Amino acid sequence: MINGPISLRDKLVESGLSPEIADALGEMPQRRVQLDPRRPFREPGMARDEVMFVTSGLVSKYKSDASGRRQIVALRFPGEGILPREGSAAYGIQAIVKSEVLVGKAADFDPIIEKHPELARYFWRLIQRNESIGYEWLVNCGRxxxxxxxxxxxxxxxxxxxxxxxxxxxxxxxxxxxxxxxxxxxxxxxxxxxxxxxxxxxxxxxxxxxxxxxxxxxxxxxxxxxxxxx
CATH class of the missing domain: 1.10.10.10 (Winged helix-like DNA-binding domain superfamily/Winged helix DNA-binding domain)
Structure with missing residues (x-):
């Protein structure tokens, strides 16, 4: 069932990470941000030198066509996140409902990943899962x-x-x-x-x-x- 805000550490441990590694990620400098569903949190084309974890609510990635019509291309539920990437991203980020996210800097996140291969494998599995969801959405809209x-x-x-x-x-x-x-x-x-x-x-x-x-x-x-x- 849907509950209130989740603990990132508890979610990581529940997903199979050791408490020590979950603690290392949890100690990364982060700020809590409340997202209003009425306006974008990040516009397309902005730099993505940050990592986000959803603690409550529901957050979307979206793209718009030349006429401004919007397509929501992915969802992130509590306990899920959006990883940093080099350069800018073609998608924007907006909450579906009032949401809370933890936002950290890639400069703090990347060294933790490099130090803990187990954490790198964990996020690689999440990337593969998100890829599978994206394929399913493509079939859903197309067929x-x-x-x-x-x-x-x-x-x-x-x-x-x-x-x-x-x-x-x-x-x-x-x-x-x-x-x-x-x-x-x-x-x-x-x-x-x-x-x-x-x-x-x-x-x-x-x-x-x-x-x-x-x-x-x-x-x-x-x-x-x-x-x-x-």
Missing amino acids: RDSTARVAHLLAETATRYGINPDSEPLPNPFTQQQIADITGQTSVNVNRVFADLERQGLIKRQGRDIFFKDWNEILRVASFQPNYLD
Whole structure:
């Protein structure tokens, strides 16, 4: 289920890192930053000489076309991060909901990685996981129909949040426009899809909560196979 702010150290240990190495990363100089979902935190083209870890909320990477239309290309959930890179990045960063991130400098992060090969392997596995998620999103936008795209996003979001779909609702973090920006369609289409999913008895909406009434059918409609999230 979705909880409050997480401890970066605890998340690293839970993921398999030794407490000593988790402590080394946790002692890196960092600042806590509150992100407002109403405006970008980092614009495309800015230098990425920093590392970010999400402690609460939900953060997105996005790109815009020449007319300003936005495509959300990745999500970062609590416990996940955005690693530094050389030069500038083509994507921007914006919170989906009010969020908190820890921000550190690459100049402090890189020496820790070089000193601890175990930590380097840990982040390499995360890079591979994010790559797999990106491939799945590409298929979702390019080959699945409107209903399957939305169902897949709901299934992935519930899984990444650790929701038990048989007993817990998913507190929907997205607006209809954000879902449209993720799944490559219009907000009008998204509204229609939600109505269809309810009409078919697959979900029930109550405020911001989405109750899964037939999880197995949602997985079938979405062609959702969670192995890419491992």
